[in-house]
Amino acid sequence: MPWKNQGGGPWGQGPKGPWGGGPQSAGPRPPDLEDLLRRGQDKLQQLLPGGHFSGMGIALVLVGALAIWGLSGFFRVQSEELGVVLRFGKHVRTVEPGLNYHLPYPIETVLLPKALRVSTLSIGMSLIDDPARRGRTMRDVPEESLMLTGDENIVDVDFTVLWRIKPNGVGNFLFNIQNPEGTVKAVAESAMREVIGRSQIQPILTGARNTTEQAVQELMQKTLDTYGSGVLITQVQMQKVDPPTQVIDAFRDVQAARADFERLQNEAQSYANRVVPDARGRAAQILQVAEGYKEQAVAEAKGQSSRFTKVYDEYKKAPDVTRQRIYLETMEKILGGSEKLVYDGGGSGQSVVPYLPLSELTPRRPPSTASQQQTGGTR
Secondary structure, three states: OOHHHHOOOOOOOOOOOOOOOOOOOOOOOOOOHHHHHHHHHHHHHHHOHHHOOOHHHHHHHHHHHHHHHHHOOEEEEOOOOOEEEEEOOEEEEEEOOEEEEOOOOOOEEEEOOOOOOOEEEEEOEEEEEEOOOOEEEEEEOHHHHEEEOOOOOEEEEEEEEEEEEOOOOHHHHHHOOOOHHHHHHHHHHHHHHHHHHOOOHHHHHOOOHHHHHHHHHHHHHHHHHHHOOOEEEEEEEEEEEEOOHHHHHHHHHHHHHHHHHHHHHHHHHHHHHHHHHHHHHHHHHHHHHHHHHHHHHHHHHHHHHHHHHHHHHHHHHOHHHHHHHHHHHHHHHHHOOOOOOOOOOOOOOOOOOOOOOHHHHOOOOOOOHHHHHHHOOOO
16 A cells, blocks of 8 residues: 555655654664764763863874774794785785784784695596595596607606795795696696606606606706796605506516517527527637638648749759659658568679578567557557
8 A cells, every 4th residue: 555545655644654753663773883882982972081072082092993903913833834015005025934023004904824745736636525435535536647658659647746936936926926826737738748758668667756756846946936936845755656557567468578579588698698608709710710811721732832833943954863763762652661671683603692681681679559458568
């Protein structure tokens, strides 16, 4: 029903308006502000000298307010913090942990970053709540951990980064980068992907972890320094480096086959190292013997040809004499070892057989081995 039909409306003289002289509400009434201010002024006048706002009282109030304002500049820096003092928004100084003072607000303000605390950042894994275990458990994050190697293999890498704020870089940390943890995580993932992308999978899985960690740390620090982030990377730790779960069994088979190949290759190399030098020594020995025989045969041939040449020269000078000499020397060689004696009487016509000392003409021979065995040998 409209208010005009109720005899005067809400701001009129009618008795039924909601804020006018209508009927009284039965609920609690709001406090009277004027009454509260009046009571506060009365109590303040009782505290002030003279019981009212005199000049001395106003001065004391101002002094007290200034004292409270000045004391508001004290602040405490905790053990893992550094105090960054700003004057009208500009960084003017950095203070160490402990009780410190800055000009009260709004002249100076202070920021308290955790500059002395080493933070840990995990890439490729994250902690999630596990109601079954009533705690937190580690979950793999494949979109962060799966990386492509230089030989076009995929490797699952989980790693952590330890970082902190540089001692003299707290100002850069606060004002040069936004979302420091997200920036460090993005730089860490990018650096690891770059290092993995230019490496082979086999060294990464075996003996090149320290080299990879060092390369990632250096690349991260270089990148963050170009940003002027004021972040110091203290360590990079590779927690897990494995092939993807889907191919890990096949990869282990390949690794076993490669280990067998290397073992057999080493055994063959060891056998070759033992046999080849012996064969080379024997070959060298045979060559030396052959070379000696060659020199001997050549020397003998040369000697025989020289002797034949000399005989032939003598033969040309005196063919009959030489021929007779050759005949005699040949017969001497043929009959020299025979026990028969050939006597040429010379056709002198002698009737008396000359005396032949056969025992002296027959050359003495050494006793045969058989006779020595029968007689026991000479002693």
